[in-house]
Amino acid sequence: MDTKSKKWKAILSFLCFSLGVSLLLGGAAPFLSLALRGSQGVQELRESFETDYQNTTQFRRNISGYLEDFLAMASGSPLDWYGYPYDGEYTYSYAQESAEAAMEGLGLQWGWQTETSYGVSEDSSSGPSYPSDEEIEAAAKRAHERFAKDKNILYTISYDGKEKYTNAEGTGLDGPSLAQPEGYNFLLYFDGKKATIIKDGKKIDPYGDGYYREENDWYLPGYNNFTVDEKTSHATVTIAAAKVPMLYVSTDNSNSAYRSNDLYYLARNLSQNRQRYIVCAFALTAGAVFFLFYLFSRRQKARADRFLARITGRVYIEFKVLILLLALLFALLASSYNMRELAYYVYNEGYLDFWMLSSYLQDVAQNTGAVLFLFWMGYLLVNDLRYGVHPLKHSLLSRLRASHRRAELRLPFQQRMERRLRRITAFQVILSAAAAVPLFFFMIYNSPGALVIAIPLLLLLALGLWALHGFNRDCRSMSGDVGALIDQIGTVRAGNLSMPLTLPEDADLCQAAQDLGDIQRGMNAALEEQIRSERMKVELIANVSHDIKTPLTSIISYVELLDEEEDLPEHVRDYIEILKGKSQRLKTMVQDVFEVSKATSGQLPVDQEELDLGKLLRQTLADMQEQIAGSPVQLRSEIPEEPVMIQADGQRLYRVFQNLLQNALQYSLEGSRIHVSLHADGSMAVASVKNTSKTEIAPGVDFTERFVRGDQSRTDGGSGLGLSIARSFTEACGGRFSVETIADLFVVTVEFARLPE
Amino acid sequence: MNECVLVVDDDREIVKAIAILLRKEGYRVLEAYDGLKALELAAEQSVQLILIDVMMPKLDGLSAVMKIRERRNLPIIVLSAKSEETDKILGLSMGADDYVTKPFSPQELVARVRSQLRRYTSLGDINTALSSGEIHNGRLSYNTEERLLRADGDPVKLTATETKIVDLLMRNLGRIFPAEEIYRRVWEEEAFAPENTVMVHIRRIREKIELNPKEPEYLKVVWGIGYKIEKMESHT
Numbered sequence: 001m002d003t004k005s006k007k008w009k010a011i012l013s014f015l016c017f018s019l020g021v022s023l024l025l026g027g028a029a030p031f032l033s034l035a036l037r038g039s040q041g042v043q044e045l046r047e048s049f050e051t052d053y054q055n056t057t058q059f060r061r062n063i064s065g066y067l068e069d070f071l072a073m074a075s076g077s078p079l080d081w082y083g084y085p086y087d088g089e090y091t092y093s094y095a096q097e098s099a100e101a102a103m104e105g106l107g108l109q110w111g112w113q114t115e116t117s118y119g120v121s122e123d124s125s126s127g128p129s130y131p132s133d134e135e136i137e138a139a140a141k142r143a144h145e146r147f148a149k150d151k152n153i154l155y156t157i158s159y160d161g162k163e164k165y166t167n168a169e170g171t172g173l174d175g176p177s178l179a180q181p182e183g184y185n186f187l188l189y190f191d192g193k194k195a196t197i198i199k200d201g202k203k204i205d206p207y208g209d210g211y212y213r214e215e216n217d218w219y220l221p222g223y224n225n226f227t228v229d230e231k232t233s234h235a236t237v238t239i240a241a242a243k244v245p246m247l248y249v250s251t252d253n254s255n256s257a258y259r260s261n262d263l264y265y266l267a268r269n270l271s272q273n274r275q276r277y278i279v280c281a282f283a284l285t286a287g288a289v290f291f292l293f294y295l296f297s298r299r300q301k302a303r304a305d306r307f308l309a310r311i312t313g314r315v316y317i318e319f320k321v322l323i324l325l326l327a328l329l330f331a332l333l334a335s336s337y338n339m340r341e342l343a344y345y346v347y348n349e350g351y352l353d354f355w356m357l358s359s360y361l362q363d364v365a366q367n368t369g370a371v372l373f374l375f376w377m378g379y380l381l382v383n384d385l386r387y388g389v390h391p392l393k394h395s396l397l398s399r400l401r402a403s404h405r406r407a408e409l410r411l412p413f414q415q416r417m418e419r420r421l422r423r424i425t426a427f428q429v430i431l432s433a434a435a436a437v438p439l440f441f442f443m444i445y446n447s448p449g450a451l452v453i454a455i456p457l458l459l460l461l462a463l464g465l466w467a468l469h470g471f472n473r474d475c476r477s478m479s480g481d482v483g484a485l486i487d488q489i490g491t492v493r494a495g496n497l498s499m500p501l502t503l504p505e506d507a508d509l510c511q512a513a514q515d516l517g518d519i520q521r522g523m524n525a526a527l528e529e530q531i532r533s534e535r536m537k538v539e540l541i542a543n544v545s546h547d548i549k550t551p552l553t554s555i556i557s558y559v560e561l562l563d564e565e566e567d568l569p570e571h572v573r574d575y576i577e578i579l580k581g582k583s584q585r586l587k588t589m590v591q592d593v594f595e596v597s598k599a600t601s602g603q604l605p606v607d608q609e610e611l612d613l614g615k616l617l618r619q620t621l622a623d624m625q626e627q628i629a630g631s632p633v634q635l636r637s638e639i640p641e642e643p644v645m646i647q648a649d650g651q652r653l654y655r656v657f658q659n660l661l662q663n664a665l666q667y668s669l670e671g672s673r674i675h676v677s678l679h680a681d682g683s684m685a686v687a688s689v690k691n692t693s694k695t696e697i698a699p700g701v702d703f704t705e706r707f708v709r710g711d712q713s714r715t716d717g718g719s720g721l722g723l724s725i726a727r728s729f730t731e732a733c734g735g736r737f738s739v740e741t742i743a744d745l746f747v748v749t750v751e752f753a754r755l756p757e
Numbered sequence: 758m759n760e761c762v763l764v765v766d767d768d769r770e771i772v773k774a775i776a777i778l779l780r781k782e783g784y785r786v787l788e789a790y791d792g793l794k795a796l797e798l799a800a801e802q803s804v805q806l807i808l809i810d811v812m813m814p815k816l817d818g819l820s821a822v823m824k825i826r827e828r829r830n831l832p833i834i835v836l837s838a839k840s841e842e843t844d845k846i847l848g849l850s851m852g853a854d855d856y857v858t859k860p861f862s863p864q865e866l867v868a869r870v871r872s873q874l875r876r877y878t879s880l881g882d883i884n885t886a887l888s889s890g891e892i893h894n895g896r897l898s899y900n901t902e903e904r905l906l907r908a909d910g911d912p913v914k915l916t917a918t919e920t921k922i923v924d925l926l927m928r929n930l931g932r933i934f935p936a937e938e939i940y941r942r943v944w945e946e947e948a949f950a951p952e953n954t955v956m957v958h959i960r961r962i963r964e965k966i967e968l969n970p971k972e973p974e975y976l977k978v979v980w981g982i983g984y985k986i987e988k989m990e991s992h993t
Binding site for chain 2: 550552557558561591621622650
């Protein structure tokens with residue numbers, strides 16, 4: 001329940017974050033581009049909310065432009081942009097012109113024909129020639145044709161009182177009387193000196209205090225410091241602008257079907273911008289609200305981030321970076337302001353000015369989709385780096401490296417090193433070539449005399465390659481030696497101690513090989529010593545037991561003879577009985593010691609065969625049934641009827657259980673029970689003999705110790721080697737023998753691997 | 758009667774003890790304390806059986822056995838402190854008829870001497886006269902028609918059940934019979950825990966036919982599998 005609500009909180013928090021950030025980013029783009037433009041931007045924003053397009057700077061600028069063109073047409077001056085052999089000079093702006101004029105301390109002269117304007121051009125050899133009057137006339141006509149079809153602007157252009165061009169026939173447009181046609185609520189009349197503006201029937205004074213400043217609304221001649229020249233002062237121009245601009249299309253044979261329609265587009269852009277700003281403002285507000293929500297629950301978001309990181313963690317880091325780079329490239333290239341243009345500009349101008357860059361960035365910022373995509377890809381990458389489990393290690397490269405490493409490890413050491421050396425050599429040669437070839441060509445192309453330097457350099461290169469070759473050879477021989485050493489270690493590990501590794505005297509690893517050889521010899525000596533002492537021990541015991549057996553034979557024989565004597569007193573007969581018993585025990589003991597020593601040194605011959613352990617136990621019990629019946633304890637056996645097949649030497653194993661049972665019979669508490677059981681435990685056959693000890697079992701006595709010396713309490717009767725024999729014979733047959741004591745309960749377990757039936 | 762036994766051992770007390778034991782049984786005894794002397798006596802005297810130790814000065818027992826075997830075919834019992842299976846096999850392959858490890862029990866030794874002498878003196882005839890239905894196996898022979906078992910030529914008194922068991926095992930020398938099968942064939946009914954019953958009878962038969970019932974040579978338990986009568990290889 002709790003985890004579920006936590007999960008939902010995390011999802012909610014993350015949703016708030018993602019929506020908030022996306023909306024903020026998307027909404028901020030146009031405002032950002034406005035902010036980059038400073039006060040201009042603020043003005044643009046303000047004007048976007050003008051309902052009347054005529055109240056905008058752009059409208060005034062357009063009207064000024066029209067007036068400028070019409071005045072040029074009236075006075076027969078050349079039009080800078082139209083019909084004139086253009087020569088790349090038209091970036092010459094009014095502002096610049098006026099600034100220059102101001103700097104020269106001259107009054108600004110309206111017009112294009114001034115000698116000074118073109119003086120510079122004429123000075124240069126390839127400058128344009130001044131156009132003839134006919135050319136100017138033709139250009140003016142073409143301009144009129146272009147303007148006339150756009151009925152958003154009605155105009156009448158007169159010179160010296162004579163009407164030259166108009167598109168306002170029959171509309172009732174009349175400048176001097178300031179009469180406006182129907183649907184046209186803006187009128188500008190230029191009488192040759194000053195302009196008169198009427199909007200919605202009201203007269204507007206564009207000149208203010210009569211002096212032109214850059215921040216003035218209207219850029220029109222007629223100011224005290226902005227006048228027209230003598231030629232232009234004969235012209236009168238009337239311009240009317242439509243209240244609601246329309247899109248004018250005409251289908252004459254000439255070039256374009258669409259007319260200029262400046263005002264229509266102006267009005268349309270205005271309303272579009274307005275809508276965009278409103279939408280963006282909404283997005284910003286909503287984004288801010290979401291973001292605020294996120295800020296309150298930002299702790300929960302970490303959970304979602306970790307979840308995301310788990311998902312993205314499965315992607316290789318290379319793909320992540322690649323996608324991010326693609327997103328960046330997409331964002332940069334998707335801009336209408338093409339990167340190529342920017343590059344071209346940088347290439348031509350040699351630098352990138354702030355204006356250029358900022359306008360480019362504005363453009364990039366306009367592309368909301370690309371920006372959001374870029375942002376989220378970046379976010380996922382950062383998130384992955386922050387919460388992912390070794391995000392940098394989960395890469396295609398490391399994957400490839402690991403698989404390569406695995407494949408390499410399968411090869412023997414020598415081949416591995418050989419491959420690495422080959423790789424390094426190849427890289428070295430390629431690098432040297434990459435360095436040498438350009439150098440060589442550079443020298444030849446630049447100055448053939450540089451060959452004098454090139455030849456020693458080439459010699460140096462050859463020397464370097466020769467040294468490299470030598471180094472590689474040494475490495476190869478050393479890796480061969482290391483491989484041989486590794487193989488030798490494996491050989492020693494496998495138990496071959498007789499063949500030492502010999503490396504040449506001058507080999508780097510000669511000493512190591514010698515040391516290994518010494519270790520080998522030492523181990524061999526130790527092993528031989530151990531085997532010899534083991535053999536000696538058995539031989540010693542064999543000899544000792546043999547030496548004991550001969551006098552023992554006499555003892556037994558003469559005790560027997562003594563026993564056959566008649567008329568002996570009763571107490572002498574008792575003595576003889578004791579002698580008989582003890583000499584018999586000595587006989588078994590000698591035999592047992594010999595066999596135990598052989599078994600523990602691994603020299604006991606065993607005749608392994610498949611047998612049924614259950615049957616063996618039953619036979620043993622049957623074999624000893626008289627002994628069992630004659631003892632004061634009872635025997636309980638739990639042996640399954642079905643065969644429990646094992647691999648062992650039956651005769652030896654019989655001795656094992658015989659000894660165990662004899663022990664149990666001898667040392668059990670009177671009236672107690674001996675439990676003999678056998679059960680199959682998985683792949684093991686487990687037989688156990690349990691009895692309750694007559695005497696207290698001394699704690700801490702290791703009954704399984706070889707050459708039972710701690711077994712003092714069990715030496716009366718028998719050889720005292722019962723458990724030792726049982727243990728060593730079991731192990732000689734490949735079984736497992738263990739003794740466990742729980743209070744006075746004595747448990748011996750014999751385990752063998754079961755054979756499949 | 759009065760067979761002559763040559764006892765050879767470098768331990769004079771042992772020779773003396775054996776001599777006393779054998780003389781009590783009515784045998785003539787010659788004593789020797791090294792291999793050369795033994796060879797000498799065996800050549801000079803009429804000896805029916807030799808008891809010889811392995812480790813002796815001048816000439817060791819096994820070499821002496823080989824030398825004696827070159828000329829004479831008489832029972833030789835090797836006495837040795839070496840109890841290894843390999844030592845026994847070596848001794849027997851050198852031409853010895855029996856191998857007794859020291860320290861031996863006097864009664865067993867005497868029984869073995871008697872057994873060997875009986876086979877040497879009287880069984881030689883039986884061996885040649887192969888009558889039908891006779892199975893010979895070392896000291897034992899079994900007549901399938903009479904259902905009579907002989908050890909060293911003497912009839913062994915067996916009960917009816919014991920005879921059935923002997924009949925089964927003697928007819929299938931060397932084959933191992935699980936207790937269940939013996940029970941089924943002898944008692945002719947299905948067995949439930951037959952091990953004890955069979956083992957009791959086996960032990961009784963051993964008492965009657967084995968020289969040392971504690972270390973049986975013929976009627977053996979194959980631990981974990983069953984019971985069999987060992988098939989002896991006759992070496993004559």
